Amino acid sequence: MPFSHANTLSEATKKIERYCAYRERCHKEVVSKLKEMHMIPEAIDQIVAHLISENYLNEERFAKSFARGKFIIKKWGRNRIIRELKLRNISRYNIQTALQEIDEEDYQKTLDTLAKKRAGQLTGKSIQEKQKKLADYLLYRGWENQLVYDKIQTLLKEHHL
Known part of the structure; x- marks a missing residue:
């Protein structure tokens, strides 16, 4: 050393x-x-x-900043943000407060944009394979199961998938 x-x-x-x-x-x-x-x-x-x-260290402020940044920049869903905050030993209260920083309308728009973009990148595969790949991608990024499967059904109906 x-x-x-x-x-x-x-x-x-x-x-x-x-x-x-x-x-x-x-x-x-x-x-x-x-x-x-x-x-x-x-x-x-x-x-x-x-x-x-001296207010250099504030877990609530950290959690809010973390949630906003990861959602806006990395397009993470709530599940991934929660998981990452828990890894950093952030309290349940601060996690809930941080999640309130994410606007619901922006959340839905981001999921829609992300899903359509990814669906467009999946070429030359069967519909089932595309669905699985898209679901895996969105779930890995922390989007909620029900939202992911609802979005896939919507994309199927709109012929984006």
């Missing part, structure tokens, strides 16, 4: 403040980063408490 100098509490605090100021972070990411910096558990607790009190 390469030699790395031990960080003092104030040095580590300044580094982690910059780390949190760059973009929203969850507690798990911050604790992991502090462990990488070889900080002892007492120092980690002290730094995390400081970050919370």
Whole structure:
């Protein structure tokens, strides 16, 4: 392991403040980063408490930002967002609050656009194979089962599939 100098509490605090100021972070990411910096558990607790009190670290704000970003940029559905937030140890309350950031009308439009685009990319296959590929694609991205199967039926009727 390469030699790395031990960080003092104030040095580590300044580094982690910059780390949190760059973009929203969850507690798990911050604790992991502090462990990488070889900080002892007492120092980690002290730094995390400081970050919370100075509003560098806010799980609700992180969850809202995460949900908005993953929906708008990566076109993830609610199931995938929930799964990823749970992996980051975000509370059920904050997950529910974050999901309210997603407008229902935008959600439906995004699913429609995503499904039509993907259906157009599936060429030279049987209808059943296209349906399965499209369903797998949308389910992997976290869209709800019922919405996916309803959308596939709609696309079949509209002859997009």
